[in-house]
Amino acid sequence: LMNTTPDGDYQTYKSEHGGFVREHFFGRDLRTLKMVEHMNDAEVWNLQRGGHDYSKVYSAFQAAVAHTGQPTVILAKTIKGWTLGSHFEGRNSTHQMKKLTADDLKAFRDRLYLDIPDEALDSKLPPYYKPGADSDELAYMFERRRELGGSIPRRIVSAKPLAQPEEKSYDVLRRGSGKQAVATTMAFVRLLKELLKHSEMGQRFVPIIPDEARTFGMDAMFPTQKIYSPHGQNYQSVDRELLLAYKESKTGQILHEGISEAGSAASFIAAGTAYSTHGEHMIPIYIFYSMFGFQRIGDSLWAAGDQLTRGFLLGATAGRTTLNGEGLQHEDGHSLLLASTNPAVVAYDPAFSFELAHIVRDGLARMYGERDEDVYYYLTVYNEPYLQPAEPDGVDVEGILRGLHRYAPAPGEDGPGAQILASGVAVPWALKAQELLAADWGVQADVWSVTSWNELRRDALSCDAWNFDNPEGDQRTPYVTTTMREQPGPVVAVSDWMRAVPDQIRQWIPGDFASLGTDGFGLSDTRPALRRHFRVDAESIVLRVLTSLVQRGDYDRAALPAAIEKYGVTDISQVEEDHSGGLS
Structure with a gap:
């Protein structure tokens, strides 16, 4: 009966009375009506929903904790505005109501068995109730607090700072691209391949890709890093004849999520908080079409900041005019503006590969070195190839990191x-x-790279x-x-x-x-x-x-x-x- 009763009916029941509940809920089936024939209307009215019955809640959690081998969900039936009286309980207006009347306050007090006399119930300024220091309630709460690690919530971080890559690791970007036109997306991928060779840090990178990895030129990682699958590869890939064929492995390093930005964001948060939850630094590199980042999963990225996630977001194919063949769906001209609303995000829009080298080096030091900062980076990189210049002599590294440097003085x-x-x-x-x-x-005119x-x-x-x-x-x-x-x-x-x-x-x-x-x-x-x-x-x-x-x-x-x-x-x-x- 409960599973076939609409939520709207449940809300209506609690806004009526015991007789109404007897007739319209229990009365829908003779068997359930017989279950309450010995009860008066007041007793029917006082029957608790599962989410408000302490014994049922306790029993549900006890069963959930004891159950192993698969996830467990507890569905708790509750009442909107529970204990707040007839003007609040089950009413659509509950969320707009801000104050209790004197009668509501008395009913609330009686419902929760609070030891407050009538004369103390000022409807304009109700008293603050705190159980006595020797009360069972406080004793129980303090006991649970001790069991959970103390009264002040705190994040225990046992992960140690990581040894940073040698300066030569960044030479692949600092020396420029010579006569070859290279997009900044590909420049980053080249750097990532170098960083993956690092003896300590390399195995900690977690490339996360919600779309085809070849879009970003990451297929070169298939043979070495491989794509994680809990079952390994149980099929023959269509590109198996190629040198850079699609390869899955139980020990794969790449998370190839399919077109699921929500799942990819969850992986980003999980890897980016491993320093706290598991005591091990992981370095998520979540690379996506920039239009499908902050616009599509902005709420998840806000949660990432709230959870002190660390890592790199790569808004690839960035800009309004670079991914020009697919129309307005893919042409991103505003994700940097959305990123500016998130206090945890350090956002950069580099023009050249040598700038990217300094930015990534500084990001690794800030998040995984001695500086130990709770930030994550958003780098917008492009799919338009052009010649990447070598790093100029005496380049203004401070300016690159702070956001502005003069690249070409007036001629x-x-x-x-x-x-x-x-x-x-x-x-x-x-x-x-x-x-x-x-x-x-x-x-x-002087030209400055921002x-x-x-x-x-x-x-x-x-x-x-x-x-x-x-x-x-x-x-x-x-x-x-x-x-x-x-x-x-x-x-x-x-x-x-x-x-x-x-x-x-x-x-x-x-x-x-x-x-x-x-x-x-x-x-x-x-x-x-x-x-x-x-x-x-x-x-x-x-x-x-x-x-x-x-x-x-x-x-x-x-x-x-x-x-x-x-x-x-x-x-x-x-x-x-x-x-x-x-x-x-």
Whole structure:
């Protein structure tokens, strides 16, 4: 009878009376009606649901603990607003009601057998009830607390810091790609293969892939790391003739989850908290189409932060215009903005492989070295191949890690100055714009690689909070403000993300600031056409820099229509197509 009774009826029963329950519940079957024929209506009304019957709850837990060999679930029938009186119990309005009346308070007191006199029941300010120090209730609670490890919840971490990879492990990225065009997704995979060779750390990496691993160029790991399966491989794979054939193993290191982002996020949390739950550091590397990360499993990633998870999220095929063949479903222009809402996430948008090397090295040190920080990293990497430069001599490593470094100083000194801030795949567009500005308009622009808009904002917010609380102390200045304060000309920010991403730092930029971005849904078209559509390509950057200079009074306004005509900025058909393809 209980299994065939709708939940709506259960709610109605508790809003009525014992006679109603007798007629409409027990009366639906003669056998159940006979079970309560010896009871009056008050006794029928006082029958407890399973979730409120202490003996049944205890018995259920006892049976669950004793049952082994398979998971156990306890289904507990309960009443919304239980013990709060007739105005609350079983009522749809329970969640909107904020206060108990005097009668409700008395009924609540009587229901829970609380030793509080009527005169103490002030409906506006009810008394705080605490059992006596020698009461059975407190004795039981303290006994359980001692059994569970103490009164203050704490995380016991016995995992020891890991020996860090040697500097030479990162040379595969620092030396650049030579004449081969390589996407930053592939650059990361190359680094991961090097790190997997590390004697202590290598076996602790847990690659997690919710889609086909070949999408990210990770098939090279199949023969060595293999794909975990509790049953091993019980079939012949269709690609068994290939050198990089699909291989499963009971001791596999790769978690190939299938298209299940929720399952992959659960694996990320499990591996990323193993340092606490098992006393062993594991390093989850969860790589996914960036559109299917924070947008699809944002709640799980919030829980990951709450559980002090550590590890790396890789938003591969990132950006609004790089994975251009699959339309708006896959074109991500906002995950960095979503990541900025999570206090545990350290997000980077590197342009070059050498930046990626420093970021990963620092991340491993922060999470698994002596610094022992409770954060996890989100790295946005792209599927568009371009030449990866070797690490410049004297590169500003601090700037890379803090979020901003000057990659290409202005080519000359004569002419108006400007600053172009670009991140990720937009840095090559900025470099082309730098050339056009100098050659066609005599404008000298510096190009800065913004490795993390989010970290620049986090630093600035921290400075603001300090200054707010310490008005008479030494005032702190955000890193981005200090870095850009003495730079000549306007600042133009550009990325393959919606403008709200670079706009995060707008208020801390001294002087004039303008941004370009990929606001709106994605489209299926060529990369150059999409970039012209969103006005983020090199020619659009040139026009935005010239516009900022005109607005400052530093350039002739006649240059603006001339630039539009020269480059065809408003005409998508005039773009120069490329054939860069996908990952390399």
